[in-house]
Amino acid sequence: DVKVTQSSRYLVKRTGEKVFLECVQDMDHENMFWYRQDPGLGLRLIYFSYDVKMKEKGDIPEGYSVSREKKERFSLILESASTNQTSMYLCASRRQLLTGELFFGEGSRLTVL
Amino acid sequence: AQTVTQSQPEMSVQEAETVTLSCTYDTSESNYYLFWYKQPPSRQMILVIRQEAYKQQNATENRFSVNFQKAAKSFSLKISDSQLGDTAMYFCAFMKHSNFGNEKLTFGTGTRLTIIP
Numbered sequence: 001d002v003k004v005t006q007s008s009r010y011l012v013k014r015t016g017e018k019v020f021l022e023c024v025q026d027m028d029h030e031n032m033f034w035y036r037q038d039p040g041l042g043l044r045l046i047y048f049s050y051d052v053k054m055k056e057k058g059d060i061p062e063g064y065s066v067s068r069e070k071k072e073r074f075s076l077i078l079e080s081a082s083t084n085q086t087s088m089y090l091c092a093s094r095r096q097l098l099t100g101e102l103f104f105g106e107g108s109r110l111t112v113l
Numbered sequence: 114a115q116t117v118t119q120s121q122p123e124m125s126v127q128e129a130e131t132v133t134l135s136c137t138y139d140t141s142e143s144n145y146y147l148f149w150y151k152q153p154p155s156r157q158m159i160l161v162i163r164q165e166a167y168k169q170q171n172a173t174e175n176r177f178s179v180n181f182q183k184a185a186k187s188f189s190l191k192i193s194d195s196q197l198g199d200t201a202m203y204f205c206a207f208m209k210h211s212n213f214g215n216e217k218l219t220f221g222t223g224t225r226l227t228i229i230p
Contacts, residue, residue, distance in 0.1 A: 004157075031215055040122070042204060042222035050215050058217065090158065096215050102150075104158040 003027075006091050006105035013112050019078040021108050023091030029103070030096040032074035034058075034066065037088040037107070046089075049074055050096070081112045115140045115207050119221035126195055127229050133180075134190045134224050136205030142166075144210035147181065147188045148218065152202040161203070164188065166210075192226075200228045 007022035025032065030051050035043040035058075045058030047066040055066050063085060067075045074093075078085055089108045094100040116139045126132040138147070149161040164172045164181050171179050176196075180189045192199055205221040 033217070035220075040222060042117075042119075043220040045217055045219075048217055092158075096213070101160045101163070102158075102218060106157050 004091055004093055004103050004105040006089075006108045008108050009106060011108060011110045013081050013110065015082060015112060017078075017081050017112075019081050019110065019112075021076040021078075021089055021091075021110070023074045023076070023093075023105055024072050025074075025093040025103070026072065027093070027095070027103070028071065029093035030071075031094040031100070032068065033092045033094070033102070034064075034074065034076045035090040035092065036060065037090055043090065046076065078110075081110075083112050086110060086112045115142070115209065115219045117205050117207050117219055117221035119205055119224050121224045122222070123225045123227070125227040125229055128195060128197060130195055131191060131193050132195055132226065134192075134203050134205075134226065136188045136190070136221060138186050138188065138205075138207050140186070140207065140209065142209045146208045146210065147179075148206040148208070149177070149179070149188075149190045150204045150206060150220075151199075152204065152223075153198075154201070158204070162190065195228050197228050197230060199226065201226060 004025045033048040034046040049055045049068045065077045091105040092102040118137045145166045147164045151161045152158040162174045176193045202223045204223045206218045208218045
């Protein structure tokens with residue numbers, strides 16, 4: 001079975017802190033994604049990566065950056081956390097096929113105080 | 114840009130009944146894919162069913178089936194003989210076709226479905 005592992009299920013950070021959210025997949029998938037999930041807003045794409053060292057902005061990239069140095073790992077970075085970044089963050093991966101299914105991690109719930 | 118609309122934020126139904134979740138989308142693309150994903154409480158999101166726009170036949174997966182109306186840009190999910198394990202958030206999603214297979218998915222806002230014992 002495909003496994004997508006997010007490093008932390010729950011995090012509490014202070015405003016201004018630098019936050020790292022890590023995601024690892026074990027199926028050699030080319031594509032990886034970071035989504036943010038908020039009630040009433042659904043899933044919104046922050047960043048995605050086609051392959052190693054490749055990244056592309058999604059719909060809401062402001063305040064975030066990403067890193068993909070190895071194929072299996074995709075990190076989301078909040079350079080200076082703010083209270084409006086309190087949210088559930090979902091990582092997903094996909095084999096680069098025409099109709100490739102997304103495989104999701106369990107999510108990381110971030111609270112910024 | 115594509116948009117996906119789910120107009121039912123919450124629904125509930127008795128166990129064993131049939132329920133239909135609505136989804137509409139807006140796109141100028143002619144070739145694309147539509148998906149329904151399920152997110153059970155505190156568990157990972159998983160794919161329920163997928164539909165290719167060029168296929169006229171509606172997709173089915175066991176108790177799950179879709180009603181795909183391309184002209185109306187409508188993609189509803191029908192769950193037959195609903196079970197307690199069907200309780201979840203359901204998200205409709207759109208992806209345009211690409212020969213490279215690296216397009217992003219656009220999700221709706223979700224419908225929270227509760228199956229009542």
